[in-house]
Amino acid sequence: MEIFGKDFKPPHCPRPNCKAHLKYDQPGQWSKAGTYTTKVLGKSIQRFACHVCGGTYSRQAFSIHYWQKMHLAGHELMMMAVSGACNRQITRILKVAPSTIDHHLARLGRHNMLFHLKTIENAPPLREVVIDGFETFEFSQYYPMHLNLAIEKNSHFLYYFNDSPLRRKGRMTAYQKQRRQELEQLNGKPDPKAVEKSTKDLLGFTLRGAESAIVYSDKHPAYRRAIRSLEMNITHLTVSSKERRDHHNILWGGNLADLLLRHCGPNHKRETIAFAKRRNTM
Numbered sequence: 530m531e532i533f534g535k536d537f538k539p540p541h542c543p544r545p546n547c548k549a550h551l552k553y554d555q556p557g558q559w560s561k562a563g564t565y566t567t568k569v570l571g572k573s574i575q576r577f578a579c580h581v582c583g584g585t586y587s588r589q590a591f592s593i594h595y596w597q598k599m600h601l602a603g604h605e606l607m608m609m610a611v612s613g614a615c616n617r618q619i620t621r622i623l624k625v626a627p628s629t630i631d632h633h634l635a636r637l638g639r640h641n642m643l644f645h646l647k648t649i650e651n652a653p654p655l656r657e658v659v660i661d662g663f664e665t666f667e668f669s670q671y672y673p674m675h676l677n678l679a680i681e682k683n684s685h686f687l688y689y690f691n692d693s694p695l696r697r698k699g700r701m702t703a704y705q706k707q708r709r710q711e712l713e714q715l716n717g718k719p720d721p722k723a724v725e726k727s728t729k730d731l732l733g734f735t736l737r738g739a740e741s742a743i744v745y746s747d748k749h750p751a752y753r754r755a756i757r758s759l760e761m762n763i764t765h766l767t768v769s770s771k772e773r774r775d776h777h778n779i780l781w782g783g784n785l786a787d788l789l790l791r792h793c794g795p796n797h798k799r800e801t802i803a804f805a806k807r808r809n810t811m
């Protein structure tokens with residue numbers, strides 16, 4: 530939103546408990562109320578008074594930099610984050626504190642999610658969807674998880690995703706098996722139906738409003754059960770995950786997303802020290 534210039538008009542009151550929080554729909558519900566200057570911007574910032582709730586606020590309430598003492602270029606920062614640089618590397622390039630990058634990226638992530646949902650809000654329902662489980666982990670390798678991806682088959686547009694915890698599997702040493710047991714006694718085991726439940730939610734959202742659809746996936750049994758539990762006319766086509774994963778494969782959209790996520794995000798690379806400490810920072 531362009532917030533500089535004399536013509537800026539606040540579209541709504543930023544205070545969440547105000548009746549005009551969603552929209553100013555009548556004239557005279559707000560007025561200008563002086564200005565102030567900050568060291569960060571070095572210019573005059575307009576303040577406004579809300580006549581609905583009686584509060585005041587500045588145009589900064591509508592800025593992505595609200596309350597930030599350092600204004601970094603959001604687009605450049607995002608491009609660094611999705612180009613394989615981990616947070617500490619970005620701090621060394623920009624010569625700022627690590628927490629500054631963490632906070633900026635967390636805010637950018639929230640804005641990107643909102644922007645994405647806003648963009649697909651009125652999009653027509655998908656007809657052909659590839660679903661895929663992207664395996665990664667949070668905190669330590671004892672906490673693996675799936676990012677369940679829904680991808681439009683022909684454009685490869687990543688439409689929506691959610692997550693589900695997994696139990697650590699695969700080859701483990703005797704110590705690792707014992708450690709897994711200790712952690713499971715402490716924190717409980719992940720829900721064995723987590724992938725099925727998340728896939729149901731994923732498709733429920735992705736195919737909302739569609740009369741029928743074709744879903745492509747590998748032969749994971751949770752997908753079949755999730756699709757059966759949805760009361761929709763869905764044709765489910767499966768391919769073995771051992772099939773060659775090139776662009777002739779009908780799951781290519783999912784395979785490509787997996788490749789790019791691992792290629793661009795340092796936290797998803799094998800044996801990395803840049804793994805996500807919490808899943809909301811992925």
Ligand SMILES: [Zn+2]
Nearest residue numbers: 542547579582
């Ligand atoms: Zn208000």
